[in-house]
Amino acid sequence: MKKLYAAIGLFLATFASAQVPQAFSYQTIAFNASGAPVANGNVAFRISILENSATGTVLYTETQTKTTNAKGLVNLNIGQGTATAGNFGAIIWGSSPKFVKVEMDPAGGSNYTNVGVNQLMSVPYAQVSKTVITGAGQGITLVSPNGTSYTLGVNDGGTLSLPTGSSSTGNTLPSNLYMYGTYNSYNPSSAELLRGNGLPKIGYKYFQANTQIKFLASPGNGAQTYGSDSNGSIVANGSSYNITSNGFYQISVKYNMGSQIIAQLVNSVPEIQFSGSYPQPTSNTSYNASTGKFTMNVFGVTSTSGPTFRIVLGGTLNPEYLGDNLNDGSFDVNGTHISFPNLTSTPKNYKIEFNVNFDATGTYTITQL
Numbered sequence: 001m002k003k004l005y006a007a008i009g010l011f012l013a014t015f016a017s018a019q020v021p022q023a024f025s026y027q028t029i030a031f032n033a034s035g036a037p038v039a040n041g042n043v044a045f046r047i048s049i050l051e052n053s054a055t056g057t058v059l060y061t062e063t064q065t066k067t068t069n070a071k072g073l074v075n076l077n078i079g080q081g082t083a084t085a086g087n088f089g090a091i092i093w094g095s096s097p098k099f100v101k102v103e104m105d106p107a108g109g110s111n112y113t114n115v116g117v118n119q120l121m122s123v124p125y126a127q128v129s130k131t132v133i134t135g136a137g138q139g140i141t142l143v144s145p146n147g148t149s150y151t152l153g154v155n156d157g158g159t160l161s162l163p164t165g166s167s168s169t170g171n172t173l174p175s176n177l178y179m180y181g182t183y184n185s186y187n188p189s190s191a192e193l194l195r196g197n198g199l200p201k202i203g204y205k206y207f208q209a210n211t212q213i214k215f216l217a218s219p220g221n222g223a224q225t226y227g228s229d230s231n232g233s234i235v236a237n238g239s240s241y242n243i244t245s246n247g248f249y250q251i252s253v254k255y256n257m258g259s260q261i262i263a264q265l266v267n268s269v270p271e272i273q274f275s276g277s278y279p280q281p282t283s284n285t286s287y288n289a290s291t292g293k294f295t296m297n298v299f300g301v302t303s304t305s306g307p308t309f310r311i312v313l314g315g316t317l318n319p320e321y322l323g324d325n326l327n328d329g330s331f332d333v334n335g336t337h338i339s340f341p342n343l344t345s346t347p348k349n350y351k352i353e354f355n356v357n358f359d360a361t362g363t364y365t366i367t368q369l
Helices: none
Strands: 006-013 024-030 042-051 057-067 073-078 082-086 098-105 113-119 140-143 149-152 178-181 201-207 212-216 225-228 234-236 247-256 260-267 271-274 282-288 293-301 308-313 320-323 348-354 364-368
Touching (some): 042 073, 042 082, 057 073, 234 260, 271 282
Antiparallel strands (some): 006 024, 024 073, 042 057, 042 098, 057 082, 140 149, 178 212, 201 247, 225 234, 247 260, 271 308, 282 293, 293 348, 308 320
């Protein structure tokens, strides 16, 4: 699949014995607008660190200009560029999810184009080590092999406290949470990872009625399981959740009414959200269980009524929006609106066919009817 400007590369934490470096490594291949690698050329980057989500608060921004090799490969040390906003050294890496937004001008100027936003699934270790304790009275969280979290603290006299479990519900969820159930014969090795570092954690799947599901701390035999207690809260060794009817479900593990953590199962058909002016186009949606694909037939699209759209998942309770940042036929959560091809003032009809994976990735095609 050809990306428009760059293929997002590899993040690596950097280390030094004498001093913690204010940087981590990033590697990518730069492409020009025609899809060809920029060989031995000067390429300009603008890189931002975002907090909590792909559209979250910008903590830090820098610019760099680098020369690619003969294959278009370029290496950057993020944190050592020219800062234009924020302070790289002041970022508290362990306090919340962090995302890296990369913009690039393949001509080496300042006409930047967004080439991707990706979550740092493993934050730079050397940076986290400086900020494990983020405030007075906070301790170090240790996670056992079964996913249970414990806190190690110290008093003002320097005496360490033994690790104790900590949770407002009497049960602490692991940082990673997987789903399995009767649909995969409760096979831990094929359990699916819910998306999200912290809460909420979200996944999507089509279920048959009376499917039973539970959650796991890791995709292996002997891992801690989680289910429902009598009040609906998610707890260790709880009961299975029951799917009441056939449908495409959003599975979200989230806080409800303060400190209570629940698993919410929402049966909802993906919808289309148009930009443009009224009256807007009309649509209907169908699902093919054998292919795992949705089909939306959209009627009456003109250059003013609905020139772009996004797919909405989760209904009105926990909506998420799928767009396409790179215009390459692949979904991105909170991505850029998608365009209909060949629009004019004359109404046209289109078929949108797409799939949605458990982690909200997926692909789509648009065909004029």
